Amino acid sequence: MKEGARVKEVFFEYLRDYSLSAMTYEVMATPKPGLVDRFNNGAHKDVDLFTFIDSIASLKDYYYDITKFGYEFNKKDYTLLMERIRPIGIEAEVSMFKATKGVNTHKGLIFLMGIIAAASGSLYRRNNNMIIKPKDLSKVIMDMTRGITDELKTNVDAKKLTYGERIYKEENILGIRGEVEKGLQR
Numbered sequence: 409m410k411e412g413a414r415v416k417e418v419f420f421e422y423l424r425d426y427s428l429s430a431m432t433y434e435v436m437a438t439p440k441p442g443l444v445d446r447f448n449n450g451a452h453k454d455v456d457l458f459t460f461i462d463s464i465a466s467l468k469d470y471y472y473d474i475t476k477f478g479y480e481f482n483k484k485d486y487t488l489l490m491e492r493i494r495p496i497g498i499e500a501e502v503s504m505f506k507a508t509k510g511v512n513t514h515k516g517l518i519f520l521m522g523i524i525a526a527a528s529g530s531l532y533r534r535n536n537n538m539i540i541k542p543k544d545l546s547k548v549i550m551d552m553t554r555g556i557t558d559e560l561k562t563n564v565d566a567k568k569l570t571y572g573e574r575i576y577k578e579e580n581i582l583g584i585r586g587e588v589e590k591g592l593q594r
Contacts, residue, residue, distance in 0.1 A: 416479065419538050423528055424472040427521050428464055431514065435460040455511050463514050466507035470500040474522045478529025486551035489526060497522045515570075516584060523549055523588055546591035553588040560585060 435457060438445040449456050474496055481489045500518045505511070527548040528540050535544070560576040572583040582589070 415538075416476075416532075419532055420472050420475045420479070420529070422538075423475040423525050424468065427471040427525060428468060430521070431464045431467075431517060432461075435464075455508070455513060459508050459511055460513050462507040463504050463511075466503040467500055467514065467518065470496070470503070470518070471521065471525050474500075475525040475529040478526030479533045481526070481530050482533070486530070486548060487554055489530060490523070490552040490556070493522060493526045516572075520584060520588070523552060524592075527552060546593055549588055550591035553585070556585045556589050557582050 435444060436446055438447055440450065443450040444452055444455055444457060444460060446457060474493055477493060477496060478489065481492070483489070497518050500522070501515055504514055504518065524545070527545055531540050531544055531548055532538055560573060560582065569577065572585060575581050575583055
């Protein structure tokens with residue numbers, strides 16, 4: 409393997425490992441009243457710490473693959489990157505649901521961290537630099553997700569609403585879609 413190719417692999421592996429570690433640290437944080445942590449299931453009867461660990465393990469290839477996909481993306485219209493990573497995210501959800509026997513442990517993080525990983529991969533290629541500046545990442549995320557909140561306004565099947573879609577319909581809150589569309593800025 410050429411040195412440049414190995415450097416890319418290291419970057420993809422780093423993003424994968426960083427994503428999986430973040431997910432592991434989150435579930436291990438204790439106490440979290442009402443939520444799953446190391447000592448209890450909180451308000452959840454269908455999930456425990458081991459369900460979360462199984463879910464995290466099921467996603468090990470996803471974060472590598474989505475970072476690499478972002479790296480390989482070479483178009484100027486970043487909304488196309490978002491469009492093209494969605495099927496990869498859906499495949500990751502299928503893996504998660506299989507590992508958890510149908511329990512949603514990480515659907516939101518598959519969405520959010522998948523966008524961040526793909527944007528990071530794209531920036532690495534564009535800048536030929538593994539150091540990703542937050543303002544550059546924010547801009548790419550905004551460009552990728554431009555118009556994503558418009559999806560909430562369409563008439564969708566009320567029986568199949570995600571939690572975010574339901575909150576939008578009931579409370580007019582844009583949720584994570586609104587946050588990524590603003591580039592995850594505060």
